[in-house]
Amino acid sequence: MTIDVSAFLPRDGAAAMRQAIAPPMSEMQGSTILAIAGEVRRMKAQGREICDLTVGDFSPQHFRIPAALEARIQELVGQGQTNYPPADGVPELKSAIARLYERDLGLRYEPDAICVGSGARPPIYASWRLFTRPGDKTVSFLPMWNSGYYAQFCETDHRFVPTSAQENFFPTVEQVKAELPGTRMMVINSPLNPTGTVIDSEVLAGIATALVDENRRRDSRGERPCMLVFDQVYWMLTSAGLRHHSPVQLVPECAPYVVHVDAISKCFAATGLRVGWAVLPPYLQAQMKGLIGHIGAWAPKPEQLATAWLLDQPLVMAEYLDGLRAQIDTRLHRIYAAVQQMHAAGLPVQAISPQGAIYLSFRVDLVGRGFASNEEIRKWLLAEAGLAVVPFQAFDMPDESGWFRMSVGACGVEELDAALERLRKALVARPA
Ligand SMILES: Cc1ncc(COP(=O)(O)O)c(C=O)c1O
Incomplete structure (x- = not known):
């Protein structure tokens, strides 16, 4: 029946x-x-x-995704790489991401500063959960993809700060300085969804410096820092003649406060494969690993191993x-x-x-x-x-x-x- x-x-x-x-x-x-x-x-x-x-x-x-990535994933499935990966990613991928960041961005992070997830969203969501409590002040700059949803889930006191076409749709250093007091977390995305614009390196350096100054003041008073989620999922799709910068490249002192969010989703036309990661201070990694693990938002193992291989092939990538x-x-x-x-x-x-x-x-x-x-x-x-x-x-x-x-x-x-x-x-x- x-x-x-x-x-x-x-x-x-x-x-x-x-x-x-x-x-x-x-x-x-x-x-x-x-x-x-x-x-x-x-x-x-x-x-x-x-x-x-x-x-x-x-x-x-x-x-299409890179042909070699496609072939590798199929091979790995055939080899039985189909059980649980570690919650923060297979060691091969974490090491390959560390090498990619050193090679292409000039940033040396150890593999234990990396937390892999099923796309960029789990590290973004985890950052919101880890750094904010309900009622905390959070800030994003408009227009921007999806921050409103995360702020709503986390019940933060969220400020949407509008930008203008004259400023390439990014905040000015003055806008950031005005918002920083009391802010627990700020989100910046470049290249930016939805505008297709790229933040000016001087502006980003000014923002990073303001963040460091604010957090040094807070540190001396024993207060919690403001964290910056820097979403760079489109960085390899920066137009010729322009350069992508992470705030940590420009102002290394901001490293304790920056979570880079990244993924293969956009740069390898691989939105359905679900491989992303955060590159963050290593002492924050275990908590992010725990959260992503409990949600079960890890990336599929064959995709992780295939991505590890791809990221170590600069010529294939280029x-x-x-x-x-x-x-x-x-x-x-x-x-x-x-x-x-x-x-x-x-x-x-x-x-x-x-x-x-x-x-x-x-x-x-x-x-x-x-x-x-x-x-x-x-x-x-x-x-x-x-x-x-x-x-x-x-x-x-x-x-x-x-x-x-x-x-x-x-x-x-x-x-x-x-x-x-x-x-x-x-x-x-x-x-x-
Ligand atoms: C700026 C930005 N960050 C993150 C994501 C999410 O990426 P993923 O599909 O890897 O979760 C998107 C997707 O559109 C995006 O535009």
């Missing part, structure tokens, strides 16, 4: 959820980006031609990354050039030149000119130009200033060209 479980469940699922799950988790909202992506999928299923620039992921149709960056740059620069042309022709659009990651900041300057909000413009772009983009509101930026994220990991070049032409036509024909 089969029991139809649904017959025994309450009708009002939402009310039952609120009874069963306590705040803040009962108030957790789903991702706005995924909601938009769902809308796009439904429209495509109805036969609409849509260029989907919404999701910060790679479509394997256009972007060849792959050159190819990946070329594919991404082709798309980003195509959009950027087209938007520049439209701008020059008097159309109300602008973009910031691509600097890193897989994103472009794109502005449609029509709020107050026929449109009341970014959301209205988003819907119009989708309906009239078949162009799906994500408003900066999805990255907690409140102002209706017409800024959107375009993400190029899931689109082909031809469909992009067609969409840009549709965009131009829609802008020319737009309601006055």
Whole structure:
């Protein structure tokens, strides 16, 4: 006999959820980006031609992981490397990450300063859990990916500090100095999701120095330090001609306060493989290992061993990354050039030149000119130009200033060209 479980469940699922799950988790909202992506999928299923620039992921149709990584994972599964790895990562991977950081970033960390997880998210979540208590002041700078969710889980007194296009969407040193007093944790991400911009090294050095000064003052008073989570998951996708810096490279004295967050997800188009890590002061590592272990958020063992192999192959990495960056740059620069042309022709659009990651900041300057909000413009772009983009509101930026994220990991070049032409036509024909 089969029991139809649904017959025994309450009708009002939402009310039952609120009874069963306590705040803040009962108030957790789903991702706005995924909601938009769902809308796009439904429209495509109805036969609409849509260029989907919404999701910060790679479509394997256009972007493959390194072939040697793929082959290695299959081999390792065949060899039976399928049992639990250590909770903080296999020693081979921790050593390979330490060598990568020394080779490419000039930072010598020992393997025991590294904690591997299933992607960048577990180290990010663990940092929030380890460094904050409910009510602690935490800070992120807008627009930024996902900090709002973590702050909500951890019930911190979170400050969203807006930045501006003039500052490349990064905080100024003055903004950071103004926020530092009382702050337990700050998050900075560069190259930045959603803007595709890279923090200026002088600004980052100024921020790192302010952090050191603040924490030295706190230390003399026996107070807890402010920690900086520096999310550099896109660092190998920094555009040619620009250099990625960690704050520890610029101001080594900030090392006790910095947790680097990193992963293969973006730089090797490997979002589904789930390998990430934190590089942090070694005396903090055991607690992060404990938390990631208890959640069970370790990375799969074959992927870890294969990643360890890859990170020790500078030539294989360089060849792959050159190819990946070329594919991404082709798309980003195509959009950027087209938007520049439209701008020059008097159309109300602008973009910031691509600097890193897989994103472009794109502005449609029509709020107050026929449109009341970014959301209205988003819907119009989708309906009239078949162009799906994500408003900066999805990255907690409140102002209706017409800024959107375009993400190029899931689109082909031809469909992009067609969409840009549709965009131009829609802008020319737009309601006055
Ligand atoms: C800035 C940033 N950090 C971390 C992540 C999460 O990476 P992972 O998929 O490795 O958990 C993302 C994913 O979009 C991201 O954009």
